[in-house]
Amino acid sequence: MNDDIAAADDPDDLSALAARIDRSNELLQRMLAEVAKTPSTHAIFVDAGYLYAAAGRLVAGTEDRRAFELDAEGLIDALIDRARTIFADSRLLRVYWYDGARRRIHTAEQQSIAELPDVKVRLGNLNANNQQKGVDSLIRSDLESLARHRAISDAALIGGDEDLVSAVEAAQGYGARVHLWGIEAPEGRNQAEPLLWEVDSQRTFDLDFFKPYVARRTTASYETSAVVRPSREDVRFVGAQIAAKWLAARGRESLAELLPGHPYLPGPVDQELLVESEGLLQYSLRGQADLRRALRDGFWEHLQGQY
Numbered sequence: 001m002n003d004d005i006a007a008a009d010d011p012d013d014l015s016a017l018a019a020r021i022d023r024s025n026e027l028l029q030r031m032l033a034e035v036a037k038t039p040s041t042h043a044i045f046v047d048a049g050y051l052y053a054a055a056g057r058l059v060a061g062t063e064d065r066r067a068f069e070l071d072a073e074g075l076i077d078a079l080i081d082r083a084r085t086i087f088a089d090s091r092l093l094r095v096y097w098y099d100g101a102r103r104r105i106h107t108a109e110q111q112s113i114a115e116l117p118d119v120k121v122r123l124g125n126l127n128a129n130n131q132q133k134g135v136d137s138l139i140r141s142d143l144e145s146l147a148r149h150r151a152i153s154d155a156a157l158i159g160g161d162e163d164l165v166s167a168v169e170a171a172q173g174y175g176a177r178v179h180l181w182g183i184e185a186p187e188g189r190n191q192a193e194p195l196l197w198e199v200d201s202q203r204t205f206d207l208d209f210f211k212p213y214v215a216r217r218t219t220a221s222y223e224t225s226a227v228v229r230p231s232r233e234d235v236r237f238v239g240a241q242i243a244a245k246w247l248a249a250r251g252r253e254s255l256a257e258l259l260p261g262h263p264y265l266p267g268p269v270d271q272e273l274l275v276e277s278e279g280l281l282q283y284s285l286r287g288q289a290d291l292r293r294a295l296r297d298g299f300w301e302h303l304q305g306q307y
Contacts, residue, residue: 040090040153043146044079045139047159048099054160054183054190058207059214068216072097072113073292074274075213078267079158079181080118086179086203087154095119096142098135112289117263140167147174156181157199160191168198181205212271230281232294238277239298246299247306255303262300273299 052070053063060068076095083092097113097120104123106114114121122142124134139159144167146152155171157164158181168178180199182191184206196202246269247255258269265273277295278284285291 040087041093041151042083042087042090042154042156043093043152044083044095044156045143045158046076046079046095046097047135047139047157047161047164048097049135050159050161050190051183054185055210055214057190058184058186059210060216066217068214069286071213071215071271071274071286072109073116073289074267074270075210076113076116076119077264077270078209078213079156080264081261081266082205083156084261084264086156090154092118093146093152096139097121098124098138100124100133100135115289117293136161136163136167139164140170143167143176143178144170144174147171147176150175152176154179158182160195162192162194165192165194165198168195172198172200177201179203183210209267212267230283230291232291235277235281235285235291235294236298236301238280239273239295239300240302241280242273242276243299243302247303252306255306258303262304263296265296265299270296 052065055070056063056065056068062068076097080092080095095118099110099121101107101110101123102125104125106121106123110121110123113119122135122138124138139157143155143157147155147170153176155176155178157168157178160182168180171178177200178198179201180191180195180203182202182204184204258265273295274285274292285295
């Protein structure tokens with residue numbers, strides 16, 4: 001026993017133990033430093049069925065998609081912009097857009113959404129009664145997988161179905177925070193209470209937020225079938241024209257506030273750009289993803305050239 005005590009008091013053993021402790025502390029400090037440098041990441045998950053129904057009811061007074069137009073591109077940019085404000089120290093992974101389609105074949109509108117930058121379209125099935133099937137399971141699969149692999153720290157979920165509760169619980173089980181974003185309901189609620197109970201935070205967007213992006217279908221002001229489709233260069237030039245006018249009206253201070261958000265424009269600015277460009281072109285850019293991008297490119301290129 002005395003020999004054991006003597007061995008424990010051996011200076012060489014104590015030095016070796018101290019060296020091992022120092023190495024462990026150094027490794028731990030390196031790990032903590034790497035974690036501190038890793039930026040938080042968020043993603044936006046949109047149940048398109050809920051969005052169309054709730055936004056259509058709020059703005060156009062109907063849930064029938066055939067009765068109104070949704071400027072999905074403008075709305076997605078507005079959601080990205082809002083997320084940038086809410087998750088100030090976080091970067092966007094992407095927007096996940098969940099919708100239904102017969103035999104899971106993209107419609108023209110879904111295809112244009114899928115072509116947008118930072119957007120992933122995921123399709124469930126659409127049955128004979130135009131009801132989505134399989135969308136909730138897709139949301140759960142993506143939420144759980146991204147949370148499990150630490151790809152996201154925060155998830156903004158736009159939906160209202162009680163079946164999404166399991167998706168929320170799965171993501172939270174891996175440490176992600178889930179924030180439920182809803183759409184104002186003219187009467188009562190359009191989100192299930194059990195879903196509201198499970199999420200980490202709740203936020204509701206009102207009529208003013210959605211009004212620029214939803215409109216009842218009427219006779220088009222610009223009949224695209226009767227007008228030659230403008231080229232991308234034509235649209236890019238119009239974007240630059242509007243940027244010059246915008247800069248002259250608002251000044252360089254407003255430009256400095258706008259530049260950090262590149263390549264996204266705040267919702268009101270993007271909507272103003274769309275409406276003014278359609279007036280100049282006498283052509284509707286709704287659902288024209290490539291021309292919308294050319295418009296924004298022209299707008300940004302002029303502004304950046306002036307900074």
